[in-house]
Amino acid sequence: MSKREQQKQQRRENIIKIATDLFLEQGIQTIQMQDIATAAGVGIATLFRYFPKKEYLVIAATNAITDKMATDVGEIVGQTITAYEKxxxxxxxxxxxxxxxxxxxxxxxxxxxxxxxIAEESPDQYAEYLSARSKLAGILLTVGDQGKQDGSLRSDADLQVFMMTMVQNFSIFAYKSRLTKHDAYLSSLLTAEKQLFMMKDVFLRYIRP
Structure with a gap:
């Protein structure tokens, strides 16, 4: 990769990082492309050369978040502990x-x-979108394989299906439960924390040998 290409790649990554921070802090709907260009120190025309649509930058931000999660989960999976503990x-x-x-x-x-x-509209954007998710999925699937080897997970379960079902549903529920509002009585009974720890217990009980 030439120096010029490296600079372009670094600028693109910087734009994505800044956009991700702005989207998280102020909301996707609130932030406009000009806000991102100003924060990144580039002209609006330059920003549109990298990302012709705001939607593509939102997808890139999502991929960055997924990559960070894959790194974090990868560190957990890399520990010398049982698959169950992971x-x-x-x-x-x-x-x-x-x-x-x-x-x-x-x-x-x-x-x-x-x-x-909208990711499907652009082959490049969609490829990156799928790649980010495949990276995380690949890391998770290794845990199921380890569980078969170390005996810490039940042997009669389809552990690959379990890992993907568990993470997909648990992560979605984790976000949704934080946003759900109830009346005063149900709010104290159905706190997100109580629901998530109960759901965690259900998953862990299912895979115990």
Missing amino acids: IEQILDYYIKVTKDPQLRLAKFYESFDLYEK
Whole structure:
């Protein structure tokens, strides 16, 4: 890669990082392309050369968040502990990342639902979108394989299906539960924390040998 190409790549990554921070702090709908260009120190025309649509930048921000999660989960999976303990820590990780008084990540994903289909409009954007998710999925699937080897997970379960079902549903529920409002009585009974720890217990009970 030439020096010029490296500079372009670094500028693109910087734009994505700044856009991600702005989307999380102020909301996808609030932030405009000019806000991102100003914060990144580039002209609006330059920004549009990298990202012709705001929607593509939202997708890039989502991929950046997914890549960060893959790195974090990868560190958990890389530990010398049992597969069962790794799954417990992965569930705790998703509880932790959604535990934000400002609900930034939960609100981001709620808004992202409006943009997800747009990824398919651009082959390049869609390839990056799938790659980010495949990276995380690949890391998770290694835990199921380890569980078969170390005996810490039940042997009669389809552990690959379990891992993907668990993470997909637990992560979605973690975000949704933080945003759900109830009346005064139900709010004290159905706190997001209580629901998530109960759901975690259900998953862990299912995979115990």
